[in-house]
Amino acid sequence: xxxxxxxxxxxxxxxxxxxxxxxxxxxxxxxxREVKLALLEADVNFKVVKDFIDKVKDRAVGHEVMESLTPGxxxxxxxxxxxxxLMGTTQSKxxxxxxxxxxxxxVGLQGAGKTTTGGKLGGYLKKMGKRPLLIAGDIYRPAAxxxxxxxxxxLDIPVFSMGDKVSPVHIAKxxxxxxxxxxxxxxxxxxxxxxxxxxxxxxxxxxxxKEVVPHEILLxxxxxxxxxxxxxxxxxxxxxxxxxxxxxxxDGDTRGGAALSVRAVAQKPIKFVGMxxxxxxxxxxxxxxMASRILGMGDVLxxxxxxxxxxxxxxxxxxxxxxxxxxxxFEDFLEQLQQMKxxxxxxxxxxxxxxxxTKQLKNLEMNDKELIHIEAMIRSMTIEERRNPSxxxxxxxxxxxxxSGMTVQKVNNLLKQFEQTKKMMKQFADMEKSMKKGxxxx
Ligand code: GDP
Numbered sequence: 001x002x003x004x005x006x007x008x009x010x011x012x013x014x015x016x017x018x019x020x021x022x023x024x025x026x027x028x029x030x031x032x033r034e035v036k037l038a039l040l041e042a043d044v045n046f047k048v049v050k051d052f053i054d055k056v057k058d059r060a061v062g063h064e065v066m067e068s069l070t071p072g073x074x075x076x077x078x079x080x081x082x083x084x085x086l087m088g089t090t091q092s093k094x095x096x097x098x099x100x101x102x103x104x105x106x107v108g109l110q111g112a113g114k115t116t117t118g119g120k121l122g123g124y125l126k127k128m129g130k131r132p133l134l135i136a137g138d139i140y141r142p143a144a145x146x147x148x149x150x151x152x153x154x155l156d157i158p159v160f161s162m163g164d165k166v167s168p169v170h171i172a173k174x175x176x177x178x179x180x181x182x183x184x185x186x187x188x189x190x191x192x193x194x195x196x197x198x199x200x201x202x203x204x205x206x207x208x209x210k211e212v213v214p215h216e217i218l219l220x221x222x223x224x225x226x227x228x229x230x231x232x233x234x235x236x237x238x239x240x241x242x243x244x245x246x247x248x249x250x251d252g253d254t255r256g257g258a259a260l261s262v263r264a265v266a267q268k269p270i271k272f273v274g275m276x277x278x279x280x281x282x283x284x285x286x287x288x289x290m291a292s293r294i295l296g297m298g299d300v301l302x303x304x305x306x307x308x309x310x311x312x313x314x315x316x317x318x319x320x321x322x323x324x325x326x327x328x329x330f331e332d333f334l335e336q337l338q339q340m341k342x343x344x345x346x347x348x349x350x351x352x353x354x355x356x357x358t359k360q361l362k363n364l365e366m367n368d369k370e371l372i373h374i375e376a377m378i379r380s381m382t383i384e385e386r387r388n389p390s391x392x393x394x395x396x397x398x399x400x401x402x403x404s405g406m407t408v409q410k411v412n413n414l415l416k417q418f419e420q421t422k423k424m425m426k427q428f429a430d431m432e433k434s435m436k437k438g439x440x441x442x
Pocket of ligand 1: 108109110111112113114115116117193248249250251252273274275276277
């Protein structure tokens with residue numbers, strides 16, 4: 001999960017304050033020492049940590065906080081606000097040019113995830129109703145062009161390439177012309193990376209910048225590299241003047257330092273974060289929501305957005321009707337499972353629910369496996385059985401167990417749970433209906 005270690009430690013340090021009725025200066029200072037250690041361990045830049053702690057202390061030991069009825073809560077609120085400020089306060093959106101096409105240039109070191117992110121960004125823009133074109137400008141890494149073409153094909157987004165014998169500057173210009181002719185309103189230029197920052201690379205990128213004058217130069221950095229990511233951001237910004245950062249692999253075992261320091265050190269906003277290898281796993285970056293996730297306050301807004309992106313509203317209404325009339329079957333259930341899978345791993349979703357405990361979340365990977373088992377059992381049922389589970393007798397149960405590689409007991413559990421859930425859902429639906437009638441609920 002995002003910032004696992006950091007989240008756990010910060011929540012631990014702040015929890016102690018929450019349980020106290022009155023706070024002394026010492027309480028706050030002790031907690032801040034723990035917060036400081038947690039941030040340093042998460043690989044947050046030293047200077048950034050120092051500034052952060054000073055700011056929080058300044059605000060927290062004041063009269064207003066100490067005398068308030070809920071001093072612990074107040075301190076947590078201050079930490080939340082300062083964390084948010086550290087990461088940039090508000091969401092930084094992409095700059096679109098009034099005159100098409102908007103030119104986005106992706107830069108970064110090799111392996112940071114540039115090519116993948118180019119595809120993800122294209123997919124994101126397409127969902128927004130844009131008509132993106134991907135331009136294959138990385139002519140050095142073997143197979144980079146092919147990789148972009150594969151990604152483009154998966155997303156049904158056109159890819160412009162001229163092979164690896166033409167200069168990237170030329171490819172970029174020709175690509176933009178192509179976009180003009182074909183009505184593509186955004187182009188995303190994938191550029192070459194190197195293992196380390198080197199002079200040739202910088203010159204080449206500067207040349208592309210000079211020739212095509214991009215509206216957005218986005219630096220793709222790997223969050224797993226911690227402080228290095230921040231150094232890379234500083235250098236690229238110094239040489240190239242970037243407009244923002246896309247932080248990849250935030251789903252991995254990252255300590256989070258990069259996300260918390262990039263903004264403060266390089267003075268450039270994080271615009272998106274990569275949350276997985278799948279092409280749908282790119283999220284706009286919201287500093288306040290990320291601060292909430294780190295502090296265990298959840299992120300209901302992102303959860304709702306994810307649900308809206310994955311679920312079809314018309315289908316949801318049909319489903320609601322089925323629940324009310326008790327027509328909900330295993331077939332519907334299977335469809336629900338598919339849609340849930342589109343939203344990402346359960347642990348990532350639950351992390352967005354306020355009050356979700358970091359320790360409990362660790363167990364959830366197991367539950368993802370359980371979902372796979374459930375799916376296997378449903379898939380072993382015949383259509384008739386899915387629609388009318390009451391016909392599933394002993395011998396059918398045995399067959400389903402065999403077909404899915406599960407035990408009969410597991411099949412029994414599934415059937416029992418399904419019936420219970422169905423009843424419960426009906427009750428909820430009825431309750432909501434009667435409350436609506438009574439005008440108690442909007
Ligand atoms: P490039 O050299 O910068 O073009 O990097 P690639 O796009 O080839 O990505 C390098 C590796 O990182 C690939 O295996 C990607 O699947 C992986 N990757 C990219 N973004 C993410 C992410 O957000 N999360 C995870 N877990 N892996 C990612």
